Amino acid sequence: TKYQKQVRILAAVDCIIFGYDGQKLKLLLIQRGFEPEKDKWSLMGGFIQQDESADEAATRVLKKLTGLDGVYLTQLHAFTDPTRAPIERTISIAYSALIDTNQYEKQISDDYHAEWFPLENIPDLIFDHKKMVEMAKENLRYKAALHPILFELLPPKFTLPLLQSLFEDV
Numbered sequence: 001t002k003y004q005k006q007v008r009i010l011a012a013v014d015c016i017i018f019g020y021d022g023q024k025l026k027l028l029l030i031q032r033g034f035e036p037e038k039d040k041w042s043l044m045g046g047f048i049q050q051d052e053s054a055d056e057a058a059t060r061v062l063k064k065l066t067g068l069d070g071v072y073l074t075q076l077h078a079f080t081d082p083t084r085a086p087i088e089r090t091i092s093i094a095y096s097a098l099i100d101t102n103q104y105e106k107q108i109s110d111d112y113h114a115e116w117f118p119l120e121n122i123p124d125l126i127f128d129h130k131k132m133v134e135m136a137k138e139n140l141r142y143k144a145a146l147h148p149i150l151f152e153l154l155p156p157k158f159t160l161p162l163l164q165s166l167f168e169d170v
């Protein structure tokens with residue numbers, strides 16, 4: 001049985017991965033592999049399958065599209081604007097992560113041309129992905145102000161200018 005007279009809505013996940021390479025804070029993007037917006041820069045996204053949770057979908061999508069595995073993702077926000085996707089009504093649950101790029105560089109797959117972009121040089125993104133990134137940056141700033149999360153990205157011994165540079169990037 002199904003709920004009567006209800007509209008079907010697709011559910012998707014999008015992964016926003018920030019990385020620190022020891023010098024700059026960056027954003028991981030891929031070139032979208034299908035229409036609409038094929039070959040344009042995109043966050044890592046995909047649809048939630050019937051047999052999985054949103055958390056499981058985010059982990060699966062990130063691994064499939066980038067090769068990244070074992071990344072701790074946190075749920076950021078549900079993006080529900082009725083016009084956010086051009087083909088069908090789609091709600092997207094955004095996830096974010098902050099990683100040390102040096103620890104994951106060997107995992108990144110070339111299949112989808114995943115590429116790191118400095119935060120001040122992000123290309124145009126599809127759909128509402130820019131809005132997602134902006135919200136994730138604000139959330140990262142908030143967390144960094146209250147918790148020592150950025151220290152996880154620094155080597156055991158670091159200079160004050162390196163710490164200052166990381167905090168300024170965030």
